[in-house]
Structures are given as structure tokens and as C-alpha cells.
Amino acid sequence: xxxxxxxxxxxxxxxxxxxxxxxxxxxxxxxxxxxxxxxxxxxxxxxxxxxxxxxxxxxxxxxxxxxxxxxxxxxxxxxxxxxxxxxxxxxxxxxxxxxxxxxxxxxxxxxxxxxxxxxxxxxxxxxxxxxxxxxxxxxxxxxxxxxxxxxxxxxxxxxxxxxxxxxxxxxxxxxxxxxxxxxxxxxxxxxxxxxxxxxxxxxxxxxxxxxxxxxxxxxxxxxxxxxxxxxxxxxxxxxxxxxxxxxxxxxxxxxxxxxxxxxxxxxxxxxxxxxxxxxxxxxxxxxxxxxxxxxxxxxxxxxxxxxxxxxxxxxxxxxxxxxxxxxxxxxxxxxxxxxxxxxxxxxxxxxxxxxxxxxxxxxxxxxxxxxxxxxxxxxxxxxxxxxxxxxxxxxxxxxxxxxxxxxxxxxxxxxxxxxxxxxxxxxxxxxxxx
Numbered sequence: 001x002x003x004x005x006x007x008x009x010x011x012x013x014x015x016x017x018x019x020x021x022x023x024x025x026x027x028x029x030x031x032x033x034x035x036x037x038x039x040x041x042x043x044x045x046x047x048x049x050x051x052x053x054x055x056x057x058x059x060x061x062x063x064x065x066x067x068x069x070x071x072x073x074x075x076x077x078x079x080x081x082x083x084x085x086x087x088x089x090x091x092x093x094x095x096x097x098x099x100x101x102x103x104x105x106x107x108x109x110x111x112x113x114x115x116x117x118x119x120x121x122x123x124x125x126x127x128x129x130x131x132x133x134x135x136x137x138x139x140x141x142x143x144x145x146x147x148x149x150x151x152x153x154x155x156x157x158x159x160x161x162x163x164x165x166x167x168x169x170x171x172x173x174x175x176x177x178x179x180x181x182x183x184x185x186x187x188x189x190x191x192x193x194x195x196x197x198x199x200x201x202x203x204x205x206x207x208x209x210x211x212x213x214x215x216x217x218x219x220x221x222x223x224x225x226x227x228x229x230x231x232x233x234x235x236x237x238x239x240x241x242x243x244x245x246x247x248x249x250x251x252x253x254x255x256x257x258x259x260x261x262x263x264x265x266x267x268x269x270x271x272x273x274x275x276x277x278x279x280x281x282x283x284x285x286x287x288x289x290x291x292x293x294x295x296x297x298x299x300x301x302x303x304x305x306x307x308x309x310x311x312x313x314x315x316x317x318x319x320x321x322x323x324x325x326x327x328x329x330x331x332x333x334x335x336x337x338x339x340x341x342x343x344x345x346x347x348x349x350x351x352x353x354x355x356x357x358x359x360x361x362x363x364x365x366x367x368x369x370x371x372x373x374x375x376x377x378x379x380x381x382x383x384x385x386x387x388x389x390x391x392x393x394x395x396x397x398x399x400x401x402x403x404x405x406x407x408x409x410x411x412x413x414x415x416x417x418x419x420x421x422x423x424x425x426x427x428x429x430x431x432x433x434x
Contacts, residue, residue: 003078005050009111011068012124012218016114018053019075029083038161038243042073042082043154050076062155066216067124069154070239071111074221077103077239087240089225092339093232093308094299098225102238105223109394118220118388125215127151127180133211136184136204138196144185147211152180157243164243171197171205179243181208209244217242224389226306230299233306265341265349268297268334274350275332279357289316291364292327293357300333305382308336311356313363328367330360 006020027049032041046052046061052072053059064072076082084103091098109115116122125131130146137143160178163169171179176190176197184204187196197204223238265271272295279293300308314329337349359374366372387395 003080003108005075005079005081007075007079007108007112009071009075009108010114010116011064011071011111012116012122013065013068015054015059015068017059017072019072020051020053021081022049022051027081029080031083031085035165037158037165038241039069039073040161042076045076045081050081062153062158064154066152066154066157067218070217070221074103074106074239075108075111078106078108084239084241087236089234089236091227091230091232091234093302093335094227094230096227096229098227098234100223100225100234100236102223102225102236102240105225105236106221106238107223107390107394109391110220113391113393115391115393116218116220121220121388122218124218125149125211127215130183131211131215134203134207136196136200136207138185138187138199142185144187144196146183146185147181147208148183149212149215150180150182152178152216156180160243171208179212181212184208205244212244213242220389224306230302231306232302232308263350264346265337268295271295271334271337271353275353275357278354279330279361282357282361286361286365286368288368289327291361292329294329294331295334296331297334300336301331303382304379305385308339309333310336310352311360313360313367315364315367328364330357330364332356 006018008016008018010016029041043061051058052061052064061069061072073082077084084101086099086101089098089100090096110118110122127149128151130148132145133147135143135145136147157178157180160175163172163175163178169175171181171194173190173194176194181190181193182188184193184196187193197208200207217237221238222235225234225236226232227234266274275295276293279291283291283293301312302308311330311332314331316326316328332353337352340347340352341349363372363374366374390398
């Protein structure tokens, strides 16, 4: 179904507004010129075609807080009124190259249904208070560990948007003021802040970008792109164009002592040896047919929500089933451990391995008892995540639509996803009744 205006939505500020077009004529969204100020195509659209209203009164887009503006911008991009380039990403699980138009996959249900109550997806960093950040050097000895941002409207930010489009842009005094960067640790005033950031180098700019984006872009402004090869879920910013380029700030969660204590993930052969050293005594204590332990070095499997697995359990086929017999199997996915280390830095992989093996063997024990409540809870957790992303109302509408189809069509659909939808419906209805 085509996504088109008018649309009524709740903005991050809590304002309930309606976006509508003034003209029924089709629009051909084209990319702006390379030297045009950021988001000038969005602002031009409001001048000639789109209106935003709160109740019976039109709202000047220039007066919107930045977080509100970027949600409005996402709706216009999704509606095809603003151009967005296709981006390519590597699947984080298997490396397959994916071509994505991020805003086309943006879930808008929570804004349209006014369900902006998720403590993670809908929260933005607080303005006007010091926010913790990675250390920013202020000289040879001192370092700032907080950034304070002031609220900014579209009108106030426009000078920075114009400057950002120019080659060789730097965060000078005017840009610092336009972006609302009020303090870096004890440093106050746009001129002193600009000087401090110039001294801190790229790490300082990355720290500022991380905090600034967290303050003006809710995490909900993203789309999930599912890899056609391995079914892994890959999350992409939507819209993808943002004011400040964010480079990895570094992990910083471990101090030097912790880092020394945590050993890097070993080569596969050593990992396999340790996995068996952990699992074999536990398997020996479980009655019945021994569980087979497999360490998979290739692309990890994913759960029904698209999340790569650390481990999995597959029970033996039922007695009399027309398939080859095989033992109950616990599989550990080495590449998932490696990805966690790449993305999060050194971690206690040995303890994570132990917990994963114990968890999968617990599935086997429940299988032997004839009922696995852990599996039910894991599926319910995936359903809750679906509801978080698409919204309670939208999850309910989609599930009812699926069950309204013909029976043959129902069974042609992937039954795990339908099961998730059913759980999402139950969760969504329960939460709407609270």
C-alpha cells in the first residue's frame, strides 16, 4: 500500500499534528544540489506544497524543535516527497551486500497511534543538563567528560545546516551556537567550546556527534533490513542523512585493568576444545541419549526475529518420523562470539560460552520432560520486540489482516512469523486494555 499524506502523528515533543499536501499533483522527488544547505529540499516542500497543522492552526516548520522536525522529515521521505539515496550495507551476520532505502522501511505506527512510551526507542538525551560522554582532551592533562546541549529549533539550526554543506566545514563559533553546544565539561561559551573541540581532534568531534544525535534523533528513527541470504535483521538509520557524521567513539566501557583480565577470543580450535571441556561433563549428567555438541564456524543461524544466535538446540526427530535419525544437538556459533567482540570490545567470552551451553542443555532437559517453557518465553520476547518496533496498534492490525486471509494462503506464509504475530496481537491487546 502506498504511503501518502495526509498523516496525523504525535511528535517527540508531544504535539499532535497533521501533515497534508496542498496539491493533488504527483511529485517527482529529486536530490538537492550538492552545495545546497542540508534539508533545504524539505523546507522548500513546505513553502510550495506541504502544510503542518496543530488542530485548526498551521504550524511554521521553522519553529519545530529539531527532534520533531526530523520525525516530520522522515514521514515526507517515506511518502516519496523528499529524495533519499539508496544505501548499501554489509549484513552484520553473513556479509551479504544489501541495498536499502531506509525511510521506505520506517515503521510509522507508533507516531500515528501516539504510542511513544518506549524508554529506549522514544527517549532522547536530555537538553540543558550535562550528559556523560567519552573523554574529550582539553590539553595535556585535563579532559572533559560531559557535554551540555541547549534546545534548538529549525530556524536556529539553519546556519549550521548551510555551513555543513560547504567543503572543509569545521565546528566554528557560529556552528557551535547554531547546534546548541553550550558546554564541554567546564568550558562554556561558543568561542571557547569551538577552540576546545579543535584541540581535541577527531575523538572530540565523534563524542560531540554521538551526544548531539542522541539528543535530536529518537532511536525509533530507523528501519530493519532483513538479509535475504541468512534472514538476519540489520538496523539502518532512517532517514540516513544526518547533520553530524558519527565515527566509532571506541568502547570505553572497560578500564585498563578489566581489559587486561579479559582475554581475546581464541582461534577456533582452542574455542572448540574449551566448549567440549565445559559441555561434556554436563552432558554426561543428563539421562538418555547423549547430546551432540557442534561448534559451527560458518554463518550463524538467526532466531525468528532475525537476531544471530550464540547457540541453538535441536531435539531428535519424533519416533517413527520419516526422516533420518540424529541425536539431540546443541550448536555453538563461533562467528557470533567473534562479532560481539568486534562490536563491543573485549568481553568475558568464556563465561558467555558457559552460559550459552548451560542454556541450550536446559532446553534439552525440558524437552525430555515434554514441555519447554523457555522456548515459549523466547518466542514471547521476540513478539514483544515486534510490538516495540511496529507499535501495539499496528501489530494488532497486521495480525488481524493475516488471519483474515484464506486458509491456503495462511499456510503458505512462514508459520514462525505468523506465530510471532499472534503473540504480538495478544501482547498488543493486553497493553491497550491497561
